Amino acid sequence: MIEIARPSQPRAATSFLGRDTGLEHVVSDNTHRIITRYADALRKRPTPGSLEAVDAEKDLAERLFDAIAAAKMLTAQVAMHLDREWRDKIFQQLDSLHDADEWQADDEPIRQGSFSTFLKAMLALRPNRRPGLGLSHNGQLVAAWTTDRDRLTIEFFPNDRVRWVLVRYIEDEPDRFAADTPVSRLGEGLAPHHPEHWFVR
Amino acid sequence: MTGKVASQPYKRPPITEAVIAVQFAAPVPADDLRKVSRRFKARYPGEQEVKTLGVHVVNPPGGRSPVTNVQETVGHRRASDDATEIVLFMPDTLIVSQLAPYPGWTSFFTRFVRDWKLWKREISFLRINRLGVRYINRIDLPITKDYVEQEEYLNIYIQLPEVLGPTTSYAAQAVLNMRDINSQLIINTAIVPSPLLNHASFLVDIDISRTQDVPQRDEDLFELLVKFRDMKNMVFEACITDRARELFLR
Numbered sequence: 001m002i003e004i005a006r007p008s009q010p011r012a013a014t015s016f017l018g019r020d021t022g023l024e025h026v027v028s029d030n031t032h033r034i035i036t037r038y039a040d041a042l043r044k045r046p047t048p049g050s051l052e053a054v055d056a057e058k059d060l061a062e063r064l065f066d067a068i069a070a071a072k073m074l075t076a077q078v079a080m081h082l083d084r085e086w087r088d089k090i091f092q093q094l095d096s097l098h099d100a101d102e103w104q105a106d107d108e109p110i111r112q113g114s115f116s117t118f119l120k121a122m123l124a125l126r127p128n129r130r131p132g133l134g135l136s137h138n139g140q141l142v143a144a145w146t147t148d149r150d151r152l153t154i155e156f157f158p159n160d161r162v163r164w165v166l167v168r169y170i171e172d173e174p175d176r177f178a179a180d181t182p183v184s185r186l187g188e189g190l191a192p193h194h195p196e197h198w199f200v201r
Numbered sequence: 202m203t204g205k206v207a208s209q210p211y212k213r214p215p216i217t218e219a220v221i222a223v224q225f226a227a228p229v230p231a232d233d234l235r236k237v238s239r240r241f242k243a244r245y246p247g248e249q250e251v252k253t254l255g256v257h258v259v260n261p262p263g264g265r266s267p268v269t270n271v272q273e274t275v276g277h278r279r280a281s282d283d284a285t286e287i288v289l290f291m292p293d294t295l296i297v298s299q300l301a302p303y304p305g306w307t308s309f310f311t312r313f314v315r316d317w318k319l320w321k322r323e324i325s326f327l328r329i330n331r332l333g334v335r336y337i338n339r340i341d342l343p344i345t346k347d348y349v350e351q352e353e354y355l356n357i358y359i360q361l362p363e364v365l366g367p368t369t370s371y372a373a374q375a376v377l378n379m380r381d382i383n384s385q386l387i388i389n390t391a392i393v394p395s396p397l398l399n400h401a402s403f404l405v406d407i408d409i410s411r412t413q414d415v416p417q418r419d420e421d422l423f424e425l426l427v428k429f430r431d432m433k434n435m436v437f438e439a440c441i442t443d444r445a446r447e448l449f450l451r
Binding site for chain 1: 213214215216217218220247249251253278280283284285287288289296298300301302303335337339341344347348349350351352366367368369392396397398399401
């Protein structure tokens with residue numbers, strides 16, 4: 001049985017076994033060598049998908065390519081939970097958002113942390129209508145749904161945070177609501193505002 | 202060892218990455234590696250340079266200062282447009298990798314054979330000293346209570362005395378000799394951060410390799426890979442329960 005640690009994720013056990021834990025100060029040299037040997041054995045070798053690209057001086061096209069490739073590899077981590085049609089659509093949108101010909105020099109390509117939060121939100125909300133995607137100048141992904149004049153916009157931040165804003169017209173008067181919450185409470189926050197108005201075809 | 206081998210592939214296999222790796226006795230010179238990487242451009246348009254660092258610390262006797270040796274290895278990673286098909290050229294290793302969604306062994310193996318033939322056309326004969334197959338599975342279990350009973354889904358986990366209460370995290374490794382195919386099996390299992398909300402995720406990382414009497418002829422190499430695949434399937438099926446299988450069939 002595994003106890004669920006809330007609100008933060010449990011630390012991977014291997015993080016307790018590294019060389020930089022200060023272990024060398026509390027056990028003998030020989031014990032430290034033995035523990036280090038076993039800890040090294042536990043440390044998993046990297047795979048092609050987990051290796052980081054070299055972060056050298058890169059031109060714009062290379063920076064954009066690296067950002068899109070990293071986002072696509074993040075998508076692969078949850079691809080078994082996404083239908084292929086939606087995955088392909090997300091990739092098309094990402095490619096389009098990073099078009100080098102349209103790129104502004106001071107804009108940042110998509111941040112992996114923002115995209116990871118987006119994937120978590122989409123797999124939890126599972127909107128039947130796919131959002132339009134945009135990118136803020138500092139690389140945060142923005143998803144937007146529009147039904148008539150009513151609009152829902154969610155901006156995704158690293159570290160599992162989201163900021164959402166919605167506008168709904170009731171008898172021609174706009175009602176506006178907004179929140180800044182952890183992604184885990186996004187569904188709960190939207191629920192009183194009938195998100196199916198945007199999410200269901 | 203017994204295990205139920207599925208005759209049909211799962212609708213949503215939990216494989217996050219499948220890898221076939223061929224390691225050579227001698228490294229390929231950097232210029233040749235760059236050239237061969239370019240030859241794969243039509244199949245894998247995207248290229249990134251990757252670097253691995255090996256750090257070796259020697260503690261000399263007599264209280265002298267430790268000596269640190271850092272070895273840097275540069276390779277080339279190429280990927281398909283959707284970044285799910287990857288080939289990695291390291292000086293002493295050719296790696297063909299498939300990220301999720303996993304298209305099945307036939308497709309993955311066919312791609313490996315195709316890439317292996319192109320590699321061999323470009324690089325003169327190199328002795329192979331290790332052949333390996335690695336499948337990294339991440340099993341995402343929905344959280345419905347304050348705990349997850351992983352033993353309902355997995356046959357591989359750490360069992361602690363009940364008096365200690367529930368575990369919050371673990372990582373374990375088992376190394377086994379697979380005598381009938383003269384190979385080594387390494388299974389890593391751990392709790393890993395879940396990329397899904399309200400899920401707990403468990404890693405089942407299966408690595409099968411041979412370093413002795415490694416086949417050098419193509420037919421023998423391919424035959425051994427097929428044996429590795431059969432073994433991998435058997436090991437995976439032995440590590441999961443029917444409740445886990447239900448998750449992959451939905």
